[in-house]
Amino acid sequence: MTRKIVVATGNSHKVQELSEILNRCGISDVELVPMSAVIGPMEIEEDGQTFQDNAHLKAMAVFKATGLATLADDSGLCIDVLGGDPGVRSARYAGLGASDADNRAAVRAAMASNGASSSPARFVCVLCYIDPLRTLFTVGESLGRIDVDDQGSGGFGYDPMFTPDGFDQRYAEMTPEEKNTISHRGRAAERMAELLIALESDREYSSVSGLTLEDLCRASIASALGRPEVIESLSRRAQDPLQRLRLTEVLLQSYLFAGFPAALDSLATAHAAGRSSALSDHVESYRADLFEERGQMLCREIYGSVYDKMMARFETISPSMRSWMIIEGYGKTLSRAGLATRERELCIVSILAALGRSSQLYSHVRGALAVGATEDDLEMCQNVVVELCGRRAYDLLQSTVRAVVSKAP
Numbered sequence: 001m002t003r004k005i006v007v008a009t010g011n012s013h014k015v016q017e018l019s020e021i022l023n024r025c026g027i028s029d030v031e032l033v034p035m036s037a038v039i040g041p042m043e044i045e046e047d048g049q050t051f052q053d054n055a056h057l058k059a060m061a062v063f064k065a066t067g068l069a070t071l072a073d074d075s076g077l078c079i080d081v082l083g084g085d086p087g088v089r090s091a092r093y094a095g096l097g098a099s100d101a102d103n104r105a106a107v108r109a110a111m112a113s114n115g116a117s118s119s120p121a122r123f124v125c126v127l128c129y130i131d132p133l134r135t136l137f138t139v140g141e142s143l144g145r146i147d148v149d150d151q152g153s154g155g156f157g158y159d160p161m162f163t164p165d166g167f168d169q170r171y172a173e174m175t176p177e178e179k180n181t182i183s184h185r186g187r188a189a190e191r192m193a194e195l196l197i198a199l200e201s202d203r204e205y206s207s208v209s210g211l212t213l214e215d216l217c218r219a220s221i222a223s224a225l226g227r228p229e230v231i232e233s234l235s236r237r238a239q240d241p242l243q244r245l246r247l248t249e250v251l252l253q254s255y256l257f258a259g260f261p262a263a264l265d266s267l268a269t270a271h272a273a274g275r276s277s278a279l280s281d282h283v284e285s286y287r288a289d290l291f292e293e294r295g296q297m298l299c300r301e302i303y304g305s306v307y308d309k310m311m312a313r314f315e316t317i318s319p320s321m322r323s324w325m326i327i328e329g330y331g332k333t334l335s336r337a338g339l340a341t342r343e344r345e346l347c348i349v350s351i352l353a354a355l356g357r358s359s360q361l362y363s364h365v366r367g368a369l370a371v372g373a374t375e376d377d378l379e380m381c382q383n384v385v386v387e388l389c390g391r392r393a394y395d396l397l398q399s400t401v402r403a404v405v406s407k408a409p
């Protein structure tokens with residue numbers, strides 16, 4: 001099935017360029033749709049202080065207007081000798097409605113007043129993807145040099161002034177293909193492609209990979225109970241970057257249920273086996289507002305009609321406890337790319353059964369069913385639990401599943 005993603009830009013060239021990059025990265029089931037095809041032109045004020053803010057503003061505005069998964073970008077040029085300018089003002093450095101030539105002239109003038117004819121500089125591009133459950137960011141940079149004269153006639157914007165490191169041609173002297181493979185936008189799009197592949201929630205991973213969902217439940221329990229030998233053997237079977245990313249996500253999320261020491265030990269074990277994804281590739285900057293927003297969306301998805309009651313209960317205990325749970329748990333951790341919500345919930349169910357946390361186990365068994373897990377999936381969890389934890393944990397899970405199912409409408 002093809003997934004549609006709206007691209008929050010009026011520039012059809014960008015849509016084409018992003019499509020080509022995603023295809024090159026092996027994404028064939030995503031159709032990028034220009035926003036003009038869905039809602040027509042839309043004024044979005046880009047008044048953020050950072051590229052990340054602006055990409056988020058654009059993606060959020062279009063996501064809210066369409067309700068569809070949305071991708072937005074923001075980019076610009078940062079010149080060292082100008083203290084990072086023009087930065088987020090790159091498109092309007094010479095004023096609103098300025099042409100590319102006007103903006104280049106403004107850069108030339110600013111550099112002259114600093115007595116510089118050349119300066120280290122970088123192009124930056126931030127991509128932001130939003131769907132009902134997740135907000136993802138990727139960043140791409142292209143380091144190089146800005147010279148005050150223009151050379152070449154290709155490209156756009158500041159291309160005639162920019163020479164990327166390792167080359168002696170300006171961007172404006174390269175073919176679009178040459179520029180795409182090294183450009184800031186190309187790099188951000190390649191990282192986004194990795195995350196979008198990982199997000200593909202409907203795919204049956206067990207048929208394409210060495211690690212099944214059952215294995216991910218095993219990894220979760222092994223992390224919680226401190227069983228490095230299990231993690232080592234699973235790590236060795238993680239065959240490709242996607243599998244490594246998924247294993248990393250499972251081990252990472254275990255800290256919410258089993259604590260930091262457990263998660264740190266197991267991430268280190270997986271890393272030593274040479275098989276865990278480098279977490280640094282997937283670190284997001286801390287954005288409490290963003291985490292709260294997507295945490296609420298995810299929580300609503302998991303808890304459905306009980307969501308409001310649950311929030312009211314936490315609110316009575318303490319509003320800050322409610323926020324903390326949404327931000328730290330659902331927004332910051334469980335909304336990351338790499339695992340489908342159903343897969344995350346089944347891993348959580350396995351951990352909670354292993355640890356004998358009966359009341360949270362009840363909630364998460366209910367949550368797993370609400371996000372599409374079947375009774376067969378829960379039986380699979382029971383088998384993993386009996387294999388790694390023995391009879392008592394198995395009985396707890398079995399009785400909890402029975403209790404939840406018997407109450408289901």
Ligand code: IMP
Pocket residue numbers: 073074075076077090091103123155156157158159171183
């Ligand atoms: P936006 O991301 O569409 O808001 O573009 C910001 C501005 O940054 C553009 O209008 C250009 O001036 C500049 N810019 C961004 N990427 C490039 C590039 O690849 N080459 C030249 N200029 C760029």
